Amino acid sequence: MKKTRILIAWLLMVGPGAFAQTYYLDNVKVENRSVEKVGRSVKVEMDVVxxxxxxxxxxxxxxxxxxVSADGSQELPLEAIVVNGRVRDKVxxxxxxxxxxVEEAQVSLRRKNGKxxxxxxxxxxxxxxxxxxxRLDLRGYVTGCAACSEGDELLATGEILPYEEPQYLMQPVAQPKEEVVKRRSEVRTARLQYRQDSHNVLPGYKDNRNELDKVQASIDAVKENADLTITGIYVTGYASPEATVAYNMELSKRRAQKFVEYVxxxxxxxxxxxxxVDWKGEDWAGLREExxxxPRLLKQDEVLKIIDECQGDQDACEEKIKALVPPTIYQRVLNEMYGPLRRNEYRIEYNVRHFELEEARRLLNSRPDLLSVAEIQKxxxxxxxxxxEYRAALQVAVRTYPDNVTARNNAxxxxxxxxxxxxxxxxLKDAQEPSLINLLGVAYFKNGQLGEARKAFERAQQAGYAGAADNLKMLQEAEEMLE
Structure with missing residues (x-):
């Protein structure tokens, strides 16, 4: 109890100031402050009064x-200024x-109070x-006798390196033009099997029934849809190169005509x-694809060379393939690659009615091809x-109409x-239209790929996009700040 009384008496004599927090930064001013980016460095300059x-x-x-970073997650302390009281300076x-x-500092000085x-x-x-x-903060750390901490202070001097992201020139969201008449078409192939030198359609021959059923199903799908009106069915006959060009032209004609008559x-x-009805005879472009x-065809390169150089007499070209050694080369071509060339291609053209919003919503995922770009945008x-949902719908528009500039721009x-x-x-990376190339530059910039953004803006400028030059200038200013 005696010791406790002595301690309390001592505290009363010392007074409340013995344990008071010291605040110095209230009496410190920062003037003529400058923080600027110079090349790849940041120069900080100020007067501490x-x-x-x-x-x-x-x-x-x-x-x-x-x-200190804007979100406070990163910071960089700079060289310090040390200000000492009279006794502390002597120590x-x-x-x-x-x-x-001693503590490192850019400046160390004695404070002359009152001056x-x-x-x-x-x-x-x-x-x-x-x-x-x-931002730039000025932080104060006070030490007293025996280097004990007397508290920390902070003086906020304000924001630094202000940056406003460029407002690049680009095409805004646009309402696609509505199709006055929504014309659509579906292309199908019918590969029917024919007896040698025959052009008659034989439903029971080999796999013909299955092929004809697929033809009928594709026609029914259009014919039975009340939203569609058939405007034309176009059939083109093709033949493989065996026999003469003249013979095969006539054969492809008869087969196409008989196919149409049957359907x-x-x-x-x-x-x-x-x-x-139309006919093309021998299909050498199709032969090349086959x-x-x-790839394991013997002398494939030589076969392709004969096809590529065949500009005139196609009968002579086929003879060159026949003459390749060994003869099994031509036999493989005849048996495995000629067959798919003997076909009828047919295209069903139809008009589609326009849809109200709720109807269009229902069709968006099941039959987006029946909607116009304008309907999908709505x-x-x-x-x-x-x-x-907005983004997903526009993605559907691009998948359905990949060449539509407005759909791709909006998405x-x-x-x-x-x-x-x-x-x-x-x-946008494969875009060829100037405004889309320019928009690609904006996307690259937003993604932090400034070099790719520059390339895209330069391409857009070369392609004739009016705002690309201004965008390049804004990009340069942004690079000076961000790189």
Missing amino acids: MDGLDMKNQHSLRLVPTL MARQQSLGEP AQTVHYQTEVPFSRWMVDG QQQNPELDKSLWH VLKH VADSYGRNSD ALAEIETGHYAEAISL
Whole structure:
């Protein structure tokens, strides 16, 4: 109890100031502050004004300018300024004279209380991108007798390296033009088997029944859809190269005509004026594709060379293939590669009616090909700009109409605006239209690929996009700040 009373009495004599927090930065001012990017470095310059600072004799104030990122996750302390009270300054001077280590600092000085005193501070550090839109704090660390900590302070000097992302010139979201008449077509191939030198359609011969059923199913799919109106059925006959060119031209004609006659009989309700017949004879382009499908064909390169150089007499060209040694080469070509060439291709053309919004929504995933780009855009808009459903609908538009510039532009913009930059790049990387190449540059920039952005803007400029030159200028300014 006696010891306790003595301690309390001592505390009363010392008074409350013995344990009070010391605040010095309230009396420190920062003037003429400058933080600028110079090349790949950041130059920091300021005047630290201490005219109102009253330092206690035993105290040392360590001022540490610190660069801090905008989100506070990264920081870089800079060289310090050390300000000492009278006694503390003498202690440090003695330590230095004895060769004892002291705290490193750019400037170390004694504070002369009551007098004007300013430190001009200047330093330079390597630039890092996180510094952009950051801030510069001046942190104070006070030590007193026996180097015990007396508390830390902070003086916020303001933001640094302000950066406003370029507002690149690009095509905005556009409403696609509606198709006055929605014309569509479906191309199919019927590979029927024929007896030698025959052109008659034989449903029971080999796999013909299966082929004819597929033909009828494709016609029924259009014919029975109340939303569609057939406007034409176009049939083209082809032949393989065995026999003469003249013979095969006539053979492809007869086979195409007989094929149409057979299908017409199965669909008597279709006006005969809808049917159109053409024939091409020998299909050498198709032969080349078939040969490429057989990489293990002996002397494949020689066969392809004969095909590629066949510009005139096709009968002579076939003889060259027949003359290849060993004879099994031609036999393989005849037996394995000629067959797919003997075919009828048919194209069903039809018009599609226009759909109301709810109808279009139902068709979006099942039959988007029956919708126009404008109808798909309306479905997307109904979900709200840049929602997941909006983006998904526009992706459908691009998959369905890959050559439609407006569809691709709108889909890429939606990805960019929602931060899906890689997806936007994927949509645009093969684009050839100037405005889409320019938009690719924007996507690359947003994704942090400044070099690729420059290449895209340069391509857009060469392709004639009016805003590309301005975009290149803005990119250069951004590079100077960010790199």
